Amino acid sequence: MAEIEIEKKNPIWPWILLAILVIAALLYFFVLADDGTDDMDDMNTEQVYDNNAMDNETADYQDAENMRYVALINEYDTYINDPQMGLDHEYANGALMKLISAVDATANELGVDIESDLEKARKEAQSITEDPLKVTHANSIKDSGKHILTALKTIQTEKFPDMSNAYSEIDSAFSKIDPGKETLNQKMEVKSFFNKVSSLLNSMK
Amino acid sequence: MKDEKNRSLFYLDELSDYKVKSGDPDVRGWHVKDKDQRVIGKVENLLVNKNTEKVVYLDVEVDPSIIDANHKPYSGKAQGGVHEVMNKDGENHLIIPIGLVNLNHDEEVVNTNEITHKTFAETKRKRKGSTIDREYEIIVLDSYNRNDTKYPEDDSLYERDEYDTKNYRNT
Numbered sequence: 001m002a003e004i005e006i007e008k009k010n011p012i013w014p015w016i017l018l019a020i021l022v023i024a025a026l027l028y029f030f031v032l033a034d035d036g037t038d039d040m041d042d043m044n045t046e047q048v049y050d051n052n053a054m055d056n057e058t059a060d061y062q063d064a065e066n067m068r069y070v071a072l073i074n075e076y077d078t079y080i081n082d083p084q085m086g087l088d089h090e091y092a093n094g095a096l097m098k099l100i101s102a103v104d105a106t107a108n109e110l111g112v113d114i115e116s117d118l119e120k121a122r123k124e125a126q127s128i129t130e131d132p133l134k135v136t137h138a139n140s141i142k143d144s145g146k147h148i149l150t151a152l153k154t155i156q157t158e159k160f161p162d163m164s165n166a167y168s169e170i171d172s173a174f175s176k177i178d179p180g181k182e183t184l185n186q187k188m189e190v191k192s193f194f195n196k197v198s199s200l201l202n203s204m205k
Numbered sequence: 206m207k208d209e210k211n212r213s214l215f216y217l218d219e220l221s222d223y224k225v226k227s228g229d230p231d232v233r234g235w236h237v238k239d240k241d242q243r244v245i246g247k248v249e250n251l252l253v254n255k256n257t258e259k260v261v262y263l264d265v266e267v268d269p270s271i272i273d274a275n276h277k278p279y280s281g282k283a284q285g286g287v288h289e290v291m292n293k294d295g296e297n298h299l300i301i302p303i304g305l306v307n308l309n310h311d312e313e314v315v316n317t318n319e320i321t322h323k324t325f326a327e328t329k330r331k332r333k334g335s336t337i338d339r340e341y342e343i344i345v346l347d348s349y350n351r352n353d354t355k356y357p358e359d360d361s362l363y364e365r366d367e368y369d370t371k372n373y374r375n376t
Contacts, residue, residue: 003370004260005226006217006253
């Protein structure tokens with residue numbers, strides 16, 4: 001037994017809505033996929049950007065390296081001109097170490113090999129802290145300074161031949177330091193030496 | 206006669222938002238056979254009462270054998286001299302009240318176990334898709350029943366046995 005009845009069709013709008021949603025989902029998917037591609041592009045771009053950034057960083061690093069010797073020279077200047085520092089052995093030792101670093105960086109920047117001289121200068125400067133007696137006399141400055149002067153002469157001769165006068169002034173100032181006298185008793189000579197070196201290094205910037 | 210606005214009988218395909226209820230047979234396309242198992246046509250459409258949401262008539266495109274029989278349509282009123290009803294060219298559809306058929310689901314055949322080929326041939330036909338009005342309904346019922354029944358003017362007509370689906374019989 002069967003009765004033939006009719007019924008209202010299911011409203012079509014849910015299907016339309018579903019179709020729209022499916023289409024929207026597909027569009028979203030493809031747009032997302034495109035976005036993914038874009039992202040890839042962006043990533044590539046970013047990578048390029050990063051590379052540029054890296055290049056920039058490298059350049060910055062190079063610049064930083066280039067500027068390092070300038071900074072060390074400035075640091076040396078600041079140190080020797082610091083009014084808070086007394087012209088005692090500690091001051092002399094600090095000044096020598098900073099001077100060695102500044103000369104080393106300058107030589108590296110200019111491509112001059114003075115490492116052996118500076119190595120000797122460092123050893124002499126380090127010995128100041130190991131031998132308390134040495135720190136009381138200017139011989140510590142003389143022992144270390146002569147190697148520094150050798151290095152400076154090399155730089156000046158190779159890269160700044162027109163600065164021979166400036167070097168001569170350093171040499172002259174250096175010769176006035178008496179290794180047998182206490183540093184405190186020849187403040188002017190020591191300070192003059194450090195200043196002359198500072199002047200030359202600043203001329204090499 | 207009901208006007209267009211108040212009519213309750215519709216071809217199912219007029220009601221785009223309706224369909225045959227799920228689980229009920231959609232007999233469109235099924236062959237219709239007379240009591241002698243002769244094919245008298247094919248169900249082309251369903252006439253439904255929109256108020257009760259039930260199929261009331263099968264709209265049948267008749268077999269050429271019905272037309273070729275060239276019988277004069279039966280009409281009780283015509284016989285009474287009120288007016289003559291004749292089948293014209295192109296009128297090849299007739300309706301069968303749902304209560305007068307039973308369904309062979311296996312063979313997808315609509316059987317009319319109480320109506321002969323001759324009766325169908327003598328039934329007034331309409332053109333495909335013609336509006337079915339009460340006058341035609343009465344003419345058709347008169348043709349199938351061949352008695353002097355006075356049919357109600359309102360929808361209580363569809364409470365008669367000719368529309369009662371308990372008359373379905375599976376064959």
